[in-house]
Amino acid sequence: MAVITCGYPQRRLLRSVNALLSNANAAVLASSCLSQRFSCTLPKPSVKDPLFHALDTFESRHVGPTSKEQEYQLQTMGYDKLEEFLNDVIPESVRATKPVKFKGPVGYSEKELEALANEIGRRNRLVKSFIGMGYYNTKLPSVIERNVLENPAWYTQYTPYQAEISQGRLEAMINYQTMIIDLTGLPITNASLLDEGTAAGEAMAMLMNADKKKRKVFLVDSRIFPQTVAVLRTRATGFNIDIRVVDLSVDLINQHSKDAFGIMVQYPAADGAVEDYADLAAAAHAGGMKVSAATDLLALTLLKAPGEWGADVAVGSTQRFGLPMGFGGPHAGFFSCTEEFKRKMPGRLVGLSKDRLGNPAYRLALQTREQHIRREKATSNVCTAQALLANLSVFYAMYHGPEGLKKIANRIVAATTVLRKGLEQAGYRIVNKAHFDTLTVSVPYAADVIASALANGYNLRKIDERHVGISLDECSTYRDLDVLFEVFNVQRSVFEVAKSSGISDFSNASIPQSVRRTSEFLTHPIFSKYHSETEMMRYLHHLQSKDLSLAHAMTPLGSCTMKLNGVTEMKTISNPNFSSLHPYVPTKQTEGYRMLIHDIERDLAAITGFDATSVQPISGASGEYAGLSVIRAYQKSIGEGHRNICLIPVSAHGTNPASAAMAGLKVVPVKCLPNGYLDIEDLKAKASKHADHLAAFMVTYPSTFGVYEPHVKEALEIVHQHGAQVYFDGANMNAMVGYCKPAEIGGDICHFNLHKTFCIPHGGGGPGVGPIACKKHLAPFLPGNPIVKTGGEQAISAVSSAPFGSASILPISWAYIKMMGESGLRGATTAALLNANYMATRLSKHYSILYTNEKNRCAHEFIVDFRSFKKTADVDATDVAKRLQDYSFHAPTLSFPIANTLMVEPTESESLQELDRFCDALISIREEIREIEDGKQPRDNNLLKNAPHPLKDIVSEKWDRPYSRERAVYPVANLKERKFWPAVARLDDPYGDTHLFCTCPPVENAN
Secondary structure, eight states: OHHHHHEHHHHHHHHHOOOOOOOOHHGGGGGGTSSOOOOOOOOOOOOOOOSSSSSSSSHHHHHOOHHHHHHHHHHTOSSHHHHHHHHHHHHHGOOOOOOOOOOOOOOOOOHHHHHHHHHTTTOOOOOEEEETTOOOOOOOOOHHHIITTOOOHHHHHHOOGGGBBBHHHHHHHHHHHHHOOOOOTTTTSSSSSHHHHHHHHHHHHHHHHTTTOOOEEEETTTTSOOHHHHHHHHHHHHHHHHEEEOOOOOOHHHHHTTTEEEEEEESSSSSSSSOHHHHHHHHHHTTTOOEEEEEEEGGTTOOOOHHTTOEEEEEETTTTOOOOOOOGGOOOOEEEEEEGTTTTTTSOOEEEEEBBOOEEEEEETSSSOOOTGGGGSSSOOOOOHHHHHHHHHHHHHHHHHHHHHHHHHHHHHHHHHHHHHHHHTTTTTEOSSSOEEEEEEEEEOHHHHHHHHHHTTTEEEEETEEEEEOOOOOOOHHHHHHHHHTTTTTOOOHHHHHHHHTTTTTTTTTSGGGBOOOOOOOOOOGGTTTOOOHHHHHHHHHTTTTBTTTTTTOOOOOOOOOOOOOHHHHGGGOOHHHSSSOSSOOOGBBBBHHHHHHHHHHHHHHHTTTOOOOOOOHHHHHOOOOOHHHHHHHHTTOOTTTTOOOOOEEETTTHHHHHHTTTTEEEEEEEOOTOOBBOOHHHHHHHTTTTEEEEEEEESSSOTOOOTTHHHHHHHHHHHTTOOOOEEETGGGTTTTTTOOOOHHHHHHHEETTTTTTOOOEEEEEEOOOEEEOOOTTTGGGGGOOSOOOOTTTOOOSSSSSSTSSSGGHHHHHHHHHHHHHHHHHHHHHHHEEEHHHHHHHHHHSSSEEEEOTTSOOOEEEEETTTTTHHHHHHHHHHHHHHHHHHHOOOOOOSSSSSSSEOOOOOSSSSHHHHHHHEEEEEEEHHHHHHTTTTSSSSSSSSSTTOOOHHHHHTTTTTOOOHHHHHHHSGGGGGTTOOOOOOOSSSOHHOOOOSOSSSOOGGGOOE
16 A cells, blocks of 8 residues: 555545544534534544654744744743743633643644645545636636745735835735726725625625715615625624615615615626616616625626726625635625725725835825724724735736636637527526526426536536526536536537537627627736736746745734744645635535534634634634624524623724624723723723623733733623623734633633634735634524525524635644644744743843733733834834834834834744844844934934835935945845845825825836
């Protein structure tokens, strides 16, 4: 028998995987989102014998400092033993009573894990799907897959808050915005949202919020994708919106002019119909309503843009622009709108500004978005995007260009027309009169047709007992049509039907003349320059060279956890056994996925101490909203639906109040003490005052200030005494795993960020997953799905389009847990605490460190205070952040949670050498500040005020600075060996906001 890996025979692997996930009865609650239970056990990792154990273990590769270096860190802080240090950091009161104990084996080596993942992946049955409903087979060009999707210089980037070292991804995003604006015909767009369903929900909430008549009815056409309707229903609950799913008509719209604020249509419709909605839009506008259109980007290459027939908002998914279906995600949702809503639009917006030298440069425009401005008055909690997926989709569009995209679209229309003609000639009735890629076919017995298609290797959509849906795509071939003809007993050949009907590859006769596109799109030269692989490869590398990522240096962002994204973990995203599945294929085809999802849900429950888990939320903010919605559903079920007050500390993330407001809760802030701790007395007073209506208390632990508060259990007991639930924000889980369990501390439900603690990469601002875990009394209310059974018996409606959210990136976190095991995860937390406290100790001799505990210790992150330097040197935290770019570093989190500070989180993955390099940089900057304080450098023309210093600045003939060019760019010796150059000088933020320009600039102004 062949050996897969060292000490890991294939026979044993197959035998063990056949028995994956044992103790199913004990794990029923812990995998409540799955419609099936699996009873089996994972294969054990290799033996731990000194001679035969695997040498490619992951724990030692994931954690930066060696054991000897950790001893040095302890000595630097004045400790002889690790336990002494931990006792000073983590209060005994919050320590877990029992260690994490996983149900199945853990501690796999990298090759063992890779073999196991491959075998589990092969449990998924790859059947070609023509199900449609917003998910289609695509072809991601290899040049993009290799150079972006699989490239750490792209997928380890963070959100571009430091614009000077993010010009590459910002340029890609401005290209993306131009693409969306061109295709939808609407003048403003954001830099992507999470998926189509949540984008539709954001549109509904924005239109409701903008309605001056405060109407509450939203008319949704019956031919919208069912998963989108489900997400709309969830979003509507917190805002008391009355969703009415109807067959939209002009008469019906006129009847609702007094109570409806908007309508929503699908274009093309879910049944495949392509219709002119101009009359519906005109009727809606006449009644003071707004129009939202869920649409398909590829179809819009041939169809009239929604903005041209009257839509006010267009939403959808970029999935079919090269993004694998991935069992549901991740995919970038798009959102465009009229100018009327540019200040109300959710999400992020990239705009063109200029730098200190007057050169054009990109930045996030209107950077402080709604949830931070309006907090509890917000109607959106979006604080991120799907940047990596949005960039992949625009590179796909650039590679093909407008003509290439039209060729793909026309071929799909032609293939669908051939299929239609063949079916009609065989006597079938096609329900939709016009089509782009989808046919709804009337059949005697849908189940028989579905079964016959499956027996021949294809999935079709069962609409009801008498109708099936067929959606073709860019991967559809002659052979596919030939088999479908056999399934439907069409007697003529594909070529005969095509020839007799006069159909060519580029026929769009099936699209009514009134909705055919006549306007041009993607006319900017950027979309016509990179059609060869050579040019595309060079362009992608050019953009990459402008962006600092974890491939260059540590990114010590407090509250963001930029740790290693291991290659072994990442390999699954390109594995077709995981990337090729449609989210709504029959359950029997998804055994591998369900085994893995069941396993990670159970592991996350074990780590947190909770009883049940849902992986459906697709961001941290989405997890917050889902968790609060679950609480509200539970309280309503026990007759306490009147509870509507949510207590939130003033130090909370900006998304916390926004999420509460979206869930229909009223936010009451709770004060913090001068040392950063929660004000227990204020909590007591407000819990008592609102006792009859108190629904929840949101708490982040360790606190947003980076400290384990010793009295947190007391605070949570107060909340429970007043009949409320505790929502535990797990954003700082990287300081808890292995030592603390939210459920034991007192949480009822929590979310945690797989793109932080559990190694899914940030991808320039997305993708992400924000699962929620809860105690058993809340488990029945975990999110459901209208097509695939998920959640509990009383599940709330869906919070994302796919039943298991962004399923294709779950294997990354699953692999991390399986390779690290109990001891490895605990060791990672230990290293994170050591690294943060070591750095804080070094820097405390030069800066003030805020909010340490009584032992002068922090958790996994700490805050450096720069407020005093404003008076002594006219220097603030922004100046320091920009100067760090000259030292080849991304700045820590700027001015959060305290203005004019930097919050530093090194994570466990950074080596001692890198930690010291960063400390040395900040210490050197302190000396530069001292020169200003001592009068050796002027307050308005110095190293910090002029930072960063790009090459354009250094090579200019004029140099009127009181410091040398060399000191500007090589402040420490090691930079001469390895330097990352900022692409532009400091951005002019006010100029960018007052001169909002959000598409590709004219050629003469382009970078």
